[in-house]
Amino acid sequence: MRTTPAKCSKPNFKIHHRPIISAAIAKEQQIVGENEIQKSGFNFKKYMTEKANSVNKALDEAISIRDPPTIHEAMRYSLLAGGKRVRPILCIAACELVGGNESIAMPAACAVEMIHTMSLIHDDLPCMDNDDFRRGKPTNHKVYGEDVAVLAGDSLLAFAFEYISGFTVGTSPARVLAAIGELAKSIGTEGLVAGQVVDMVSTGVKDIGLDRLEFIHIHKTAALLEASVVLGAILGGGNETQVEKLRKFARCIGLLFQVVDDILDVTKSSEELGKTAGKDLAVDKMTYPKLLGLEKSRQFAEELLAEAKQQLEEFQSLMAVAPLVALAEYIAHRQN
Amino acid sequence: MRTTPAKCSKPNFKIHHRPIISAAIAKEQQIVGENEIQKSGFNFKKYMTEKANSVNKALDEAISIRDPPTIHEAMRYSLLAGGKRVRPILCIAACELVGGNESIAMPAACAVEMIHTMSLIHDDLPCMDNDDFRRGKPTNHKVYGEDVAVLAGDSLLAFAFEYISGFTVGTSPARVLAAIGELAKSIGTEGLVAGQVVDMVSTGVKDIGLDRLEFIHIHKTAALLEASVVLGAILGGGNETQVEKLRKFARCIGLLFQVVDDILDVTKSSEELGKTAGKDLAVDKMTYPKLLGLEKSRQFAEELLAEAKQQLEEFQSLMAVAPLVALAEYIAHRQN
Structure with a gap:
């Protein structure tokens, strides 16, 4: 069983053993770092809010x-329930990085958030994770019933x-089509x-090992974050090299997102997180802190950040490049 | 409350009162009829089988x-459970009618069948129609569990x-994009x-009236049949007039499909239908025979066929044009 975590930049990221980058090398490779961004005058908080x-x-x-009103209310209830909009902002930032603008990326940015919301609604269902609260509010099926929750997810999906195909302007149909293919792939049995x-x-299975833990997170979390970035890069006019660089960036922050989520789950209270903290431990779900220990999990997070x-x-x-660097930093060091 | 059924060829098909075509006029208007088709040597049974x-x-x-095997097995279980493949064949026939060929339409034809299967899996769930059997076999959730059934539907969706965007060849990206928009629209809150x-x-609601009954069927049944035909017409290179003519054709046969389904439900046994016959009556669902009577429902079906x-x-x-005429005849006169 493998015990060293993934290195995202390798092409074989998903399946083989990969050497861990030492923290020292990672620090040295920190070409574009927080300090430089700060010196450049980039205001991350303002950027995120806007x-x-x-x-x-x-x-x-x-x-x-x-008409019919209930299903639209149910879709809006979860879609407009707040959240940091990390995925859409990644999409817009990647689009802008390769020369596009916000309006080109916006339909795709909304689409990835709709997919994210759909996955939360369906994952929360009693037949799945059976969660009663999400972002501090009752879950969709607790408010509208299981039937409407299933259908609200379906229609968001x-x-x-419909939205990305009908509303994307300022780029070619071929690029929109490529974006649709990427988005679809991130949802199904490869996502x-x-x-x-x-x-x-x-x-409930003991000792699932790092391979399976990474499989879960690469698919459950990283795939849609990857799609968010790649959609922005494609629609913004990125060339193949740029799209693939940004794909690797996204895979790293995707895994990073989950490692940090696992760390927060054991270090924060429910009130701070707006969901049931420690739940993964309670239902005997495998997490990075459980598998690697808390300290090594934190170290792994820093390495993923450096690699991103x-x-x-x-x-x-x-x-x-400032927004993507700052977003990676934010994902690594967020407190909720 | 309206008591006369819809006329599909009017632009305002979905919302307003429309005069019924008399059976006599309908017969007169039967420009392309069964007899002519038979004379032309078209072999419908052979066509459908092939x-x-x-x-x-x-x-x-x-x-x-x-990998992961179970979800793929669950998707295949329902997707390959037989069925007459009416939707994909409509898609191919429409594509061929406007000058395209089978290979151009095939990814879209598969896509509409995947969407149809998804809707059956989710509609059969215990939180929805709670059906144990479908096409004579246990429903997806009875075999794989509710959680996998929800996810199998999601991934088929x-x-x-993914399939239509990645595998359609022989037409322009702009046409594939238009087809994707049509397909998406037929699934959500407009379908x-x-x-x-x-x-x-x-x-369980008494006296829902013809307006609401038609709303249900136009959305639940006709929308995807319409998409099947329209996708074929768009991808096959149809011009706007051709696409709109075929859209109206599809709306008529879509409603026809449901009227005949309702008639069969009261006239056939469970064994013949491969599902629980009379169930709509048992759970107090509104149907055409209940609302119009059996004879008037049959008359309405003939009128829709003529209009198609x-x-x-x-x-x-x-x-x-022979395959589409024969498909309409088949939908009108099928026995299961």
């Missing part, structure tokens, strides 16, 4: 209350494709669904 | 058993878009989901 506001406005307009399926059968930043080297302009 | 075999082969190849939602809240055929007038070649 982008999240744009995304929220677009999401609000994308799905209005119309379908609407994501979210695969992660949830293996997660479910692994609950390394992928951004080739993008010369410091201001254009 | 096309269904092609579709089954393509579906079998589209989703193979790979997503894979439909399948809307129909299922209104169907659920209408169960009328839409095919402009397509001159008898051989090219």
